[in-house]
Amino acid sequence: MNLTLPNRRDSIKTLAALGAAAASPLSFAQKAITVGVIYVGARDDFGYNQAHAEAAAMLKSMPGVKLVEEENVPETAAVQRSMSGMVAQDGAELLFPTSFGYFSPHVQTVAKKFPNARFAHCGGLWTDKDPKNSGSFFGYIDECQYLNGVIAGHMSKSKKIGFIAAKPIPQVLRNINAFTMGARSVDPSITTNVIFTGDWSMPVREAEATNSMADQGVDVFTMHVDGPKVIVETAAKRGKMVCGYHASQAKLAPNAYLTGAEWNWITAYTEFLTAARTGKPHPNFVRGGLKEGFVKTSPYGSMVTEAAKKQADGVKAQMVAGSFDIFKGPLKDNKGATLIPAGKAFKQTDLELEKMNYLVEGVKGSV
Amino acid sequence: MTGNEPDPMRSFFLPIGAIAVALLLFGLIVSFAGVNPVEVWVLLFMGAFGDAFSWQNTLQRSAPLMLTALCVALPARAGLIVIGGEGALVLGGLACAAAAQLPLLPTSLIGTVVVCAAGAAAGALWISLAGALRQYQGVNETISSLLLAYVAIGLFNHLVEGPLRDPSSLNKPSTLPLDDGLLISTLGGFDVHWGFVIGVIACLAAGLWLRLTPSGFAVRVVGGNPRAAQLVGLPATRLVLLACALGGAAAGLAGAIEVAAVHTNANAALIAGYGYTGILVAFMARHNPLAVIPVAILFGGFDAAGSLLQRRLGLPDASVLLLQGIAFVLILASEALRDTDWKAVFSQLTRLRHTAPRTQGDRP
Numbered sequence: 001m002n003l004t005l006p007n008r009r010d011s012i013k014t015l016a017a018l019g020a021a022a023a024s025p026l027s028f029a030q031k032a033i034t035v036g037v038i039y040v041g042a043r044d045d046f047g048y049n050q051a052h053a054e055a056a057a058m059l060k061s062m063p064g065v066k067l068v069e070e071e072n073v074p075e076t077a078a079v080q081r082s083m084s085g086m087v088a089q090d091g092a093e094l095l096f097p098t099s100f101g102y103f104s105p106h107v108q109t110v111a112k113k114f115p116n117a118r119f120a121h122c123g124g125l126w127t128d129k130d131p132k133n134s135g136s137f138f139g140y141i142d143e144c145q146y147l148n149g150v151i152a153g154h155m156s157k158s159k160k161i162g163f164i165a166a167k168p169i170p171q172v173l174r175n176i177n178a179f180t181m182g183a184r185s186v187d188p189s190i191t192t193n194v195i196f197t198g199d200w201s202m203p204v205r206e207a208e209a210t211n212s213m214a215d216q217g218v219d220v221f222t223m224h225v226d227g228p229k230v231i232v233e234t235a236a237k238r239g240k241m242v243c244g245y246h247a248s249q250a251k252l253a254p255n256a257y258l259t260g261a262e263w264n265w266i267t268a269y270t271e272f273l274t275a276a277r278t279g280k281p282h283p284n285f286v287r288g289g290l291k292e293g294f295v296k297t298s299p300y301g302s303m304v305t306e307a308a309k310k311q312a313d314g315v316k317a318q319m320v321a322g323s324f325d326i327f328k329g330p331l332k333d334n335k336g337a338t339l340i341p342a343g344k345a346f347k348q349t350d351l352e353l354e355k356m357n358y359l360v361e362g363v364k365g366s367v
Numbered sequence: 368m369t370g371n372e373p374d375p376m377r378s379f380f381l382p383i384g385a386i387a388v389a390l391l392l393f394g395l396i397v398s399f400a401g402v403n404p405v406e407v408w409v410l411l412f413m414g415a416f417g418d419a420f421s422w423q424n425t426l427q428r429s430a431p432l433m434l435t436a437l438c439v440a441l442p443a444r445a446g447l448i449v450i451g452g453e454g455a456l457v458l459g460g461l462a463c464a465a466a467a468q469l470p471l472l473p474t475s476l477i478g479t480v481v482v483c484a485a486g487a488a489a490g491a492l493w494i495s496l497a498g499a500l501r502q503y504q505g506v507n508e509t510i511s512s513l514l515l516a517y518v519a520i521g522l523f524n525h526l527v528e529g530p531l532r533d534p535s536s537l538n539k540p541s542t543l544p545l546d547d548g549l550l551i552s553t554l555g556g557f558d559v560h561w562g563f564v565i566g567v568i569a570c571l572a573a574g575l576w577l578r579l580t581p582s583g584f585a586v587r588v589v590g591g592n593p594r595a596a597q598l599v600g601l602p603a604t605r606l607v608l609l610a611c612a613l614g615g616a617a618a619g620l621a622g623a624i625e626v627a628a629v630h631t632n633a634n635a636a637l638i639a640g641y642g643y644t645g646i647l648v649a650f651m652a653r654h655n656p657l658a659v660i661p662v663a664i665l666f667g668g669f670d671a672a673g674s675l676l677q678r679r680l681g682l683p684d685a686s687v688l689l690l691q692g693i694a695f696v697l698i699l700a701s702e703a704l705r706d707t708d709w710k711a712v713f714s715q716l717t718r719l720r721h722t723a724p725r726t727q728g729d730r731p
Contacts, residue, residue: 042684070677072684075636077629081424082674084558088420090678101539101636105629123538167528169538198524199635355537 032064033093033277036086038079039071040099040226041201047227047246048200052098052122054247055265059273068092075101083110087117094276096269098122107134118282120272122265123171125354126284137268137286139294140348142178143319144261145222146326147297147312148243149182151258152220153190154308155241156183162193162218164209164231166200168367170356172224175261177360178326179222179243184362186311193218194365200226210234220258232257241303248298259312260298267293289348290319333358334365377705378658382651385701386665389694396689402680411690414675415668423558424674429667430559431456433566434621435645436652436659437573438494438614442508443654444577445610446590449497451512452618453642454519455490459619460626461523462489464542464633465531467549474548482549483623490619491612493519498611502604520638527633541634551628562624566663569617573656586610618642647691651698666691 035056043053049071060067068090073079079102086092087110095117097107103124111119111131124136152161161183165172180192193216195209202225210221210231221235222243229252235242236253244250244260268286275283288294297316300309318324328345332338339358340346346353359365390411394404415425438452466485472478497512528540553560577583589596589606597603621641626633648666652658673687 036678068678069681070674070684073674074639076625076639077427078639078670078674080629081427081671085420085424085671085674086678089675101634104539105631125537167540169540171538 031277032066033273034066034068034086034091035059035273036068036070036083036090036092036095038073038082038086038095038097038099038102039069040075040101041072043069043071045227046229046232046249046252047225049098049226051247051263052096052265055263055269056096058266059269062273064277065273073099075099075106079106080110083107083119084113087114092117094118094120094272096120096122096272100124103136118272118276120268120282120286122268125351128284130284132284133282135272135282135284135286137272137283137294139263139265139268140287140289141261141263141295142174142326143289143348144295144297145175145245146178146182147316148222148259148261149179149184150186150312150315151300151304151308152179152222152241152243153183153186154305154311155258155303156190156220158217158219159187159190160193160216160218161190161220162195162210162213162222163363164206164213164221164223164225165194165196166202166225167198168196170354173356173359173367174353175224175245176363177356177358180360180362181326182315185315188362190362192363192365194359194363196365197225203227203230206230207234211238214238214240222261244298250298250301254301255303257298257301258304259300262296262298264293264296287349290316291322327353332361334361334363336361378653381701381705382698385697386694389690389697392693393690397682397686400682402682407676407680407682410676410679411672414672420558421671421675424671425664425667426563427559427667428670429663430563430566431621431625431641432644432648432663432666433570433659434617434624435641436648436663437569437645437656438490438618438621438642439646439649440652440654440656440659441573441586441610441614441617442494442498442607443649444590445586445607446593447498447501447607447611448509449494449512449611449614450509450646451494451497451514451516451519451642452614452645453638453640454512454516455493455615455618456622456625456642457523457637458493458519459486459490459622460630460633460637461526461531461542461622462486462619463623463626464545465526467545468543472549474546478546478549479551479627482545482627483620486623486626487616487620490622491616494611494615494618495608498608502607516642523633523638524635527635531633533632536632536634539634539636541632544632545627549627550631551624560624560628562621562628565620565624567660569620570656570660573613573617577656582606582609618645647695651695653702669694 037056039049041049043049056067059065068086070082073082083095083097086095100123103121107119107121108130111134115133119134121136123138126136163176163179165176176194183190193213197205206225207230220241221231223231223245228245228249232242232249232252236256241256241258243258247262248260250257271283271286325345329340330342331340359367394407397407398404414421416422435452435456438455439449442449463482463486466482497508497515500506500511501508527542531542532540533543551561577587585601586606589601589603593603625637648659648662652662669687669691676682677684
């Protein structure tokens with residue numbers, strides 16, 4: 001625009017750049033970076049969004065990182081505007097759009113518009129057709145749901161455990177199946193009741209589902225919805241036990257909370273951040289489980305028995321060592337058909353597992 | 368419809384004054400939270416209308432609101448309070464995505480027009496249903512349209528997760544995507560899609576229809592006094608259904624545009640509450656289609672500004688909802704001042720000040 005007349009703002013920018021350049025050889029601090037995080041719900045939802053917000057807060061405390069956040073952003077043109085705004089108005093170079101529905105088409109669209117910004121999306125399946133400056137990360141939280149199941153299997157007296165789920169999609173089915181298999185590894189007579197509420201945040205239906213399962217004799221609950229708060233509180237009020245999900249809900253019901261499957265997103269966040277700050281290529285497909293530190297379990301509640309802890313810790317050690325497969329043959333679905341023949345096992349990284357469309361033996365319900 | 372056209376000065380200054388008071392109150396509230404209100408006001412303005420980026424941001428966000436507001440405003444002129452525009456919107460989006468799978472559909476502008484028309488038709492049918500239930504069965508249209516919106520969302524989810532599901536949409540059930548040739552592009556060089564222009568045109572057309580055409584006038588008469596309208600021989604039921612169909616078509620079109628310009632397929636993200644925000648927009652515009660345009664832009668501005676406010680000051684999302692709520696209540700409350708005789712009020716005030724009650728000091 002104005003090549004000849006430097007205005008005051010430009011001079012300030014130049015001075016700032018000089019200052020930054022002068023400072024860099026003197027310190028080992030990495031270059032300053034603005035990181036944007038976008039949440040689909042409230043940051044303090046005791047669930048999915050809180051798990052991300054906790055990692056974002058850790059990023060914020062790192063030297064040289066400036067954090068910009070936006071919550072309650074729907075999966076519409078609004079998220080495209082928010083991402084664009086973070087890049088154009090705030091100068092963000094690395095973005096974490098954290099809701100699954102943000103990826104297609106929103107991240108794909110915006111990433112093309114801003115080739116110099118990096119987009120790290122949570123949950124999506126990045127393929128090489130997608131922009132190279134976008135990427136997806138996710139964790140194998142079914143490992144923690146398996147461990148939830150082991151604890152639930154020990155603690156349940158009625159041998160009926162409950163799973164309240166949003167939608168019958170692969171990620172959710174994988175958790176239901178892992179939870180059930182964990183419990184049935186303790187006692188094969190255990191069955192899991194499943195209720196699908198239909199959407200990610202349906203507090204009224206979640207409460208109804210909890211009550212109706214409690215009436216049917218379910219005594220340990222877990223869930224896969226965005227905010228487990230209502231289920232945890234309702235189950236505790238009914239005198240039942242719960243295994244948490246997404247983040248720790250122990251504070252909400254200290255006397256009912258056995259353990260929980262939690263995200264540990266800071267691992268993935270740090271990987272993307274380091275790549276961005278050191279100018280390395282943007283990681284496009286990032287996955288990890290307990291072993292990689294992508295997920296963690298909540299500390300055991302005081303009521304959890306020693307036998308339960310011992311078995312769960314044993315399986316966990318095997319998972320961390322990489323010697324434990326959850327989905328291995330012989331495995332049947334809940335209609336009796338063979339899913340995986342004996343002798344065959346899927347590794348967690350197997351993309352086949354990301355297409356899961358069945359419920360395993362022991363689950364009462366249908367997809 | 369008493370026949371007195373609203374005084375344009377008041378129509379303009381009352382809402383502006385209400386928004387100014389809302390901003391003042393909002394500043395007061397954020398100052399309790401330890402945030403500098405001046406900084407908040409500056410950011411609100413910058414985020415909504417501060418530069419080219421903000422303007423595009425605002426206009427883009429306002430696009431669907433104009434059409435969903437028409438879904439409330441048009442039936443309102445015929446005397447109906449319809450609040451189920453969300454249902455028409457999601458079914459419009461679904462119809463658009465379904466029509467896009469028709470064989471032999473040209474993947475060009477003609478195809479785009481066809482899929483958008485399918486969306487408009489679905490919306491028109493849905494809101495007409497609420498109108499028909501009222502005219503023929505005496506069912507309250509406010510309740511029925513709201514309940515029909517839930518039915519529409521249920522139907523939408525059932526079809527998107529069932530018969531119309533793209534088998535490769537694993538964790539986000541969606542219909543098959545629209546062919547690239549059917550998608551609605553952005554206005555050349557701008558980051559705003561054509562849906563904005565369509566929304567403006569629809570509002571202008573609706574405004575002209577109500578003002579200039581016999582059928583538009585007849586709808587207003589029916590809305591003003593249905594008995595009188597029937598006495599003079601106007602086909603009230605047909606006119607009510609027409610207003611409902613046109614309103615529903617607008618919301619259905621909004622859904623179709625969301626699919627064709629933003630989502631590229633129909634999925635649950637379409638259920639984002641545009642239909643409900645449209646109710647606020649229509650009421651603030653006093654059901655005047657021409658006033659819908661600036662009010663929708665104002666709401667788009669609130670959204671855009673809220674986005675910046677969150678990022679710069681770390682205020683929760685609820686703070687902008689608070690501002691919107693205060694503004695909405697004040698604008699509705701300011702209606703009470705519309706018929707106030709300001710001259711009388713001022714003269715009374717001056718009389719009090721001069722403590723000369725006896726003299727008839729009123730100027731002619």
